[in-house]
Amino acid sequence: MIELAIIATVPLLLAVEGELIVQRAGMINLGIEGMMLTAAMTTVLFGFFGGLAGALLIAVLFGVFAIRLRADQIVTGTAINLFALGVTGFAYREWNDRLAGAVPHVDSSAIAVAAWIVIPIALALMLWRTRFGLRLRACGENPEAVRASGYSVTMLRWSALIIEALLVGTAGAELARTGFAENMSAGRGYIALSIVIFGRWKVKGVLLGSALFGAAAVLQYALQAASRGVQFHLLLAVPYVVTLLILCGIAGRVRAPEALGK
């Protein structure tokens, strides 16, 4: 059961790690949902690296609008999600036979280890122990200061976005292990967004958050299987309520990156 929870949470966790970097750099990428969905489809069509490419494509789309054209990030993210939902939904009906089957795949347990242990450590070191990480976080707190000290906010945000795409691409690939289905990301991108808040923009926090959300999801299946269908929806609502309370600073102090979404 615990093993199941650990494996099942991997796509979500990878997405959370990606969104953490991006938000630390001052962007809210709502389009992460569409990014994961696109990656899932391109994985089934073109393999693991196809998944990464699909995620990168969406990242470029988001970056061109949100970074280059300085469009509103929320609106851009919403548009990207609709776009990905539309394109993958259309393609699914057209190439149903090619998309329904399982894909030969990289080792899931290796990815699980990476997602739960290697990447969090690397992420924490990068964000808090390197100059690059410091500048990245500065983009999220005070982009003017980054500019004034001679670094390019644009380049730093693009690199955050590309790292996110690689992580989310892997998430999509992991999701599509047994084939593609319409809207198969099923809100995981939005959940990832919530977990980043829940984890108060810290690596340890988002790990804990992912574990709790993952446990709640697995528990839901268990309850469904035991046909106590009534309560699991309430159970699923609990993490969101807790996240709301965290945002209000009830469950401890919280401070979002100052320039988030700007």
Place this chain on the structure above:
Amino acid sequence: MKRALAAVAVSIALLWIVGIASGHADLLRVLVTGSIGSTFAIEGTLLKSVPLLLTGLAVVIAFRAGVWNIGGEGQFIAGALAAFVAAPLGTIVAIVASILAGALWASIASLMRAWRNAPEVLTTILLNFIGIELLGYCVNGPLQEASGKYPQSEAVAASLPQLGEIHAGVALALIAAIASWFLIYRTKEGLRLRATGFNPSAAHYAGINVNAQIARGMAISGGVAGLAGGIELLGVTHRLFERFAAGYGYSGIAVALLAQLHPLATIGAAAFFGALVTGAGELQRAANVSSSVATLGQAVVILVLILFGSMRSRTS
């Protein structure tokens, strides 16, 4: 207006290319006949336009106060739930309940902003999920039909008066659009709302209580989204079920942008997307092409409009 029409043209052209490229040369023709080609199709388009018009208006109103209301989905559900519960007391009570519930749901976000400075972009998304799970709980639990066969409610106790397939919600939605226009452009409240959205710090120095103004804007916005949920329940579905909201909250953003955030233009924008959705439904039934092309069309319209917007801000 020009830009909106150009965005529509681009998205239609793109759908045409998608049709050709995927070997469905008649894609556009089916879209048109399926949405406005017969009385039945036009009725379908009208019915689909109503929730889009209202969620679009909700986005417009909140935007005027300087906030993107992406909580339309949750407010839509809150409205429908309240309408269902209040329906035994009559249609009018149910409609009023849906407006109040939507306003209340949106106000949770503004309260959290005023109280703890929690950004409503994040809180409204979370409230969407809470709304979805709450609805899931209700239709699997306290509100499930007595037979217990499907995760859906009994038929609602009241319904909107109907003329053929068309329900009175069409008129309500049009009234809401005109009322929103009047509110935003012809009242003091609307002036304060626009001032707050246009430049919050200037509004503050002009003596406007910015947080309270945003809260009122969000409440009105949520009320309109809630009304959309109430009308959809009382006029179209007559039952609650898990996927009741069907993305109307998010589509409202596309509608509002196409309308260039003007309440009256929202009518036209909603009609266009309503037609697109209805035509796409027919496309799936008749030609076995996924109805997702409607979603794709919405996305392209938004992206093209952002592109135009950034071009204008660069040249000026």
